Amino acid sequence: MASFCFGKSCIMVCYVVLMAILVDGANAKCAFEAMFAFGDSNSDTGGFFAAFPSQPPPYGMTYFNKPTGRASDGRNFVDFLAQSLGLPFISPYLQSIGSDFRHGANFATAGSTVLQPQTSLFVNGVSPFYLQVQVNQLRQFKAKVEEYSQYQGQTNLPPPDVFGKALYTIYIGQNDITGYAGSGGPGGIKQVQSQLVSQTISAIKELYSMGARSFVVLNIGPVGCYPSFLVQFPHQSSDFDASGCLASYNNAVNEYNYALKSSVEQARQELKDANLMYVDTYSVILELFQKPTDHGLQHGTTACCGYGGGPYNFNPQLLVVFAVLISIVAMSPITEAKCDFRAIFNFGDSNSDTGGFWSAFPAANPPNGMTYFKKPAGRASDGRLVIDFLAQGLGLPFLSPYLQSIGSDYRHGANFATLASTVRVPQTSLFVTGVSPFSLSIQLNQMKHFKAQVDQFHSNYSGINNLPSPDVFGKSLYTFYIGQNDFTGNLPYIGINGVKKYLPEVVTLITNTIKEIYALGGRTFFVMNLAPIGCYPAFLVELTHTASDIDKFGCMISYNNAVVEYNSLLKEALRKTRGEIDGANVIYVDTHSVLLDLFQHPSSHGLKYGTKACCGIGGAYNFNPKVFCGNTNPVNGQNLTAGACTDPYNYVSWDGIHATEAANKVVARAILNGSHFDPPFALRSLCDVQPIG
Incomplete structure (x- = not known):
């Protein structure tokens, strides 16, 4: 989950990206009105910590002088790129207070993966906002922009035509690679290589279908040089190269990057009017690790923020990152003053x-x-x-x-x-x-x-x-x-x-x-x-019981x-x-x-059906766990659709689990009556x- 990019390293990565844009965009005027970012902690500008607040100092100490949701001491790659393109910092999509989306949105979150996570954030620190979710968020964002463009007074959104005039950055995959490397070594990286590349390209094509035309796809950095992985990855002393990096892991990342580059080139041929730019950040970051003094830095494989001494200043049990923080983040008289909520x-x-x-x-x-x-x-x-x-x-x-x-x-x-x-x-x-x-x-x-x-x-x-x-x-x-x-x-x-x-x-x-x-x-x-x-239709179908229990x-x-x-x-x-x-x-x-009274006596409240769902399909309860409300799924060789009744006002249960508006109104009235x-x-x-x- 570590983020490498900070300070001068971010500026260098940004420079490489800009050069790629200038070269690939030579035949078209480069004037991006907005930027939409997809990724992990390397480009997250606060999305993860808007959803899961928990970031303490010293994050943000260099530029912002306080934590801002970035996994760095200051600005990250997306910040510098936006600045270089004449755009303001990009607001996180999940940040609902103080956001300005007139020049784009950032869907990246720390801990995000390309592949759908199969474990909890609170177990291994992997974000639930994987790449496909981020693409879905962009789709919803676009729909909202089009909807709100009809109204006056919405000043923090871009115009609806911005999506074809924006730059789309994709900087993701590091958490997939390091996750599999941590459990399976370099071979673990190779195991998921094709799947990672395929899903990244699929995301690009989906964005293209929504109007995106200019893409920057950044490859994965040399994880074999990162202090946290030098401590945690299984390795032998013979695996170290002259720069103190793990050669086998970096070689595996290089193979992945080559596969990604080939697929981006192929996609470029398929999407004729799109600019797809593959950016080799790997070589930039590798040189920083190998020759930090050439770039005005001093330490390569030693972490600035950490504990444990040694060559890496890193202790995984005391790591100051979000995964640990998130797991930690676990009759008198009534005052009868006049109520004014x-x-x-x-x-x-x-x-x-x-x-x-x-x-x-x-x-x-x-x-x-x-x-x-x-x-x-x-x-x-x-x-x-x-x-x-x-x-x-x-x-x-x-x-x-x-x-x-x-x-x-x-x-x-x-x-x-x-x-x-x-x-x-x-x-x-x-x-x-x-x-x-x-x-x-x-x-x-x-x-x-x-x-x-x-x-x-x-x-x-x-x-x-x-x-x-x-x-x-x-x-x-x-x-x-x-x-x-x-x-x-x-x-x-x-x-x-x-x-x-x-x-x-x-x-x-x-x-x-x-x-x-x-x-x-x-x-x-x-x-x-x-x-x-x-009494719920869904549980009457799914939970084990006997006839005598009814x-x-x-x-x-x-x-x-x-x-x-x-x-x-x-x-x-x-x-x-x-x-x-x-x-x-x-x-x-x-x-x-x-x-309970609604289920037992629906007619007493003006309803007709208690333990039968309005929206569903099949059986006495109108509920089938294989086809949930509003969905169409194949069951026993035929497609079944769980549709809604025409009179939900007669039902207690909407979809087998949740109540109808009619039932909710009865409950609310009982609360407001104070009884x-x-x-x-x-x-x-x-x-x-x-x-x-």
């Missing part, structure tokens, strides 16, 4: 995600959003969620997702929830088990980062009109709707008893988070309990009983927390009983509650 800050999963997950991993398809928004809106429902109705009832606008960098308005709060999030830190990859990397601890760190940025921008800048005032954090409502994925994620594998073993940990992590937010100024907390998952309403008794046990633990823990933090309203919200709180909290009499439509 100026904002809501929400933490959760898909039950309250208003677009965060799909901002980071674009993929939302119809029929999601069909009822209210008339298009996918990043919500796992046909329309609005409980959090949408709750905001409306309190006289606030919909909450903008923290990870949504375009069109967001944070004056009345922010939503840190993302689909598939857990309370516990995930140990598996999103692309293997579907669990979001944005666990509760990450959402809390995002909140802290958000608060710091609000303080910073109000102190140092004027004209920032999409942020709240710094005093808002003590005058806000903090909502938690999370834990369902911790409960259900492992149920098919370890059963109810296995899940019960770690439920106390889930509860403790929630209450600890409340205490941390209290320390930041938060005073009013609504914590929703878990829903009766034994109650008269068609729900699984054993699973619902287990949820009730968890809810009791949560309720008691919140009661205890209430006694530990003075002057706070910590409210347990019993959404479970509302949803499901413990301890009692007179929300309606204390607050100016608005009717929800």
